[in-house]
Amino acid sequence: MSLENRVTEIIVNKLGVRAEEVSAEANFQTDLGADSLDLVELMMDFEDSFKLKISDEDSSSLKSVGDVIKYLKAHGVEE
Amino acid sequence: MKRQAFITGTGHAVPEAILTNADLEKMVDTSDEWITTRTGIKTRHITDSNTATSDLATTAAARAMEAAGWKPEDVQALFIATVTPDHAFPATACLVADRLGLSRVPAWDFAAGCSGFVYGLIQARAFVESGIFDRILVIGAECLTKITNWKDRASCVLFGDGAGAAAISSQGPGGLLGGYHWGSDGAISDLLVQAAGGSRNPATHETVEAGMHYIAMNGSETFKHAVRAMRESCLLALEMDGTDKSDVDLLISHQANYRIIDATARALELPPEKVYVNIDRYGNTSSASIPIALDEAMRRGIITPPKTVVLAAFGAGLTWAGIIVKWNG
Ligand SMILES: CC(C)(COP(=O)(O)OP(=O)(O)OC[C@H]1O[C@@H](n2cnc3c(N)ncnc32)[C@H](O)[C@@H]1OP(=O)(O)O)[C@@H](O)C(=O)NCCC(=O)NCCS
Numbered sequence: 001m002s003l004e005n006r007v008t009e010i011i012v013n014k015l016g017v018r019a020e021e022v023s024a025e026a027n028f029q030t031d032l033g034a035d036s037l038d039l040v041e042l043m044m045d046f047e048d049s050f051k052l053k054i055s056d057e058d059s060s061s062l063k064s065v066g067d068v069i070k071y072l073k074a075h076g077v078e079e
Numbered sequence: 080m081k082r083q084a085f086i087t088g089t090g091h092a093v094p095e096a097i098l099t100n101a102d103l104e105k106m107v108d109t110s111d112e113w114i115t116t117r118t119g120i121k122t123r124h125i126t127d128s129n130t131a132t133s134d135l136a137t138t139a140a141a142r143a144m145e146a147a148g149w150k151p152e153d154v155q156a157l158f159i160a161t162v163t164p165d166h167a168f169p170a171t172a173c174l175v176a177d178r179l180g181l182s183r184v185p186a187w188d189f190a191a192g193c194s195g196f197v198y199g200l201i202q203a204r205a206f207v208e209s210g211i212f213d214r215i216l217v218i219g220a221e222c223l224t225k226i227t228n229w230k231d232r233a234s235c236v237l238f239g240d241g242a243g244a245a246a247i248s249s250q251g252p253g254g255l256l257g258g259y260h261w262g263s264d265g266a267i268s269d270l271l272v273q274a275a276g277g278s279r280n281p282a283t284h285e286t287v288e289a290g291m292h293y294i295a296m297n298g299s300e301t302f303k304h305a306v307r308a309m310r311e312s313c314l315l316a317l318e319m320d321g322t323d324k325s326d327v328d329l330l331i332s333h334q335a336n337y338r339i340i341d342a343t344a345r346a347l348e349l350p351p352e353k354v355y356v357n358i359d360r361y362g363n364t365s366s367a368s369i370p371i372a373l374d375e376a377m378r379r380g381i382i383t384p385p386k387t388v389v390l391a392a393f394g395a396g397l398t399w400a401g402i403i404v405k406w407n408g
Pocket of ligand 1: 035036037108109110113114117118193232233234236271296297298299300301302305335336363365393394395
C-alpha cells in the first residue's frame, strides 16, 4: 500500500470520514471535523503505525493531510 | 491452601455542593460545549472550606466497613492513597483511623497520583497473601479543588472532590484480587505537578504569588501517555491473570477524561455497556475516582456475580496500574 493510502486509512478509521474527503489539502480541523483531542489521537496512530515520535511542537504544525505525508517522508518513512 | 485477598465491602462519599459547567462559564472563558466534548464532564462535587480529605475518607471507610459487616476491632491496617492529605504530617490515615475508632492499628498515607487506589489494592493483596494482615481498609480520598487554579481554564474544569474505600479480607465471598500490572516513569514527572509546598520549593510568599501550589499540567502530552499506559496496564494485568479480554464484563477506569476511557475501552474491544462512566457527575477525583465508581457499580447491582472487572488508572509520577477483580458465582 502506498504511503498516501496508509495515511488515508488511518484518518478514515480515526475520524470516521470517507476516503474521498481525505485529499492532500484537507485540513484536519476545518475540513475533516477533528477537534484538538482527535488530533492528539491521530498523531498517536501515526506514531504507532510508522514507528516514529512526533513531538508536540511538530504536531501543531501538521494541519493538513499533505503536511503529514510530507513530514513522514522527511522523517524517512518509505513509500 | 494459598491465601487470597477479596474485596468484601465498598463505600464512597462526596461533598454535597455541586459545581456545574454553567457555573464555570461565569468563572473562566469556557463553555459547556467545550468541556462536554473534550472531557465528558458536566458537574463535579466540591468541598467547602470546613471540609478536608479526612472527612470524606472517614465517611467512605465507615460505609465500606458497614458493607463488609466489620466492627472497628476487625480492622488490622488502614492506608490512604492521596495527593491532597489534610497535612503533610500527621498522615491523614491516622486521623481517619482514630475517627473510625480503630484500635491503634498501622495507618499510613502514600502518593501514587491518580493510580493510588489501584496501587493500594496491589499492596493489600500482598499483605493479605503474605499473612501479615487478614482485614485491611484501602482508601482513595482527595480534595483536588483545594489545589486547583480557578483562573486556569485548561485545568480547573477537570477536577472534583471525593473519597472511596474498600474492605479487603482474606475471607470471601467477594471480588478476588487477581492479576495486576503497575509501573512508573519519573522521567516525565514534569507533565503533572504541584511544584511548591515540599522540600524542593518550600512555601514562601513568592511561591504563593507565583501560583506554584496549584496543579500544573501539560494536557495533551499527559493524554498521550495516559492512553498508552491504560492500554498497557489492562492488557498486562489480563495476561498475568490468564484472562482473555473477551471475558471482561466491566471496565472501571480512572475517570480523568471520557476520551481516555473511550480509547481504553476500544483497546479492550468493549462495548459501551461494559464500561462504567461517572465522570459526567464527578469530574476527575484522582485516587478516589475508581473506588467511587466501584462502589456505585456494586450498589446499583451492576456487579452481580459472576463478573470479571478490570480496574485501570494512570496519574502523576507518571504512574499507572491495572488489576483484575473477579466476583465468582
Ligand atoms: C485537558 C484536556 C481536556 C485539554 O484538551 P486538549 O485538546 O489537549 O486542549 P489544548 O490544551 O490543546 O487546547 C485546545 C484549545 O482549547 C482551548 N481550551 C483549553 N481549555 C479550555 C476550556 N476549559 N474551555 C474552552 N477552551 C479551552 C485552548 O486554549 C486551545 O485553544 P487554541 O487552540 O485556540 O490555542 C486534555 O488534554 C486532557 O484531558 N488531558 C489529559 C489530562 C488528564 O487526564 N490529567 C489528569 C491525569 S490524572
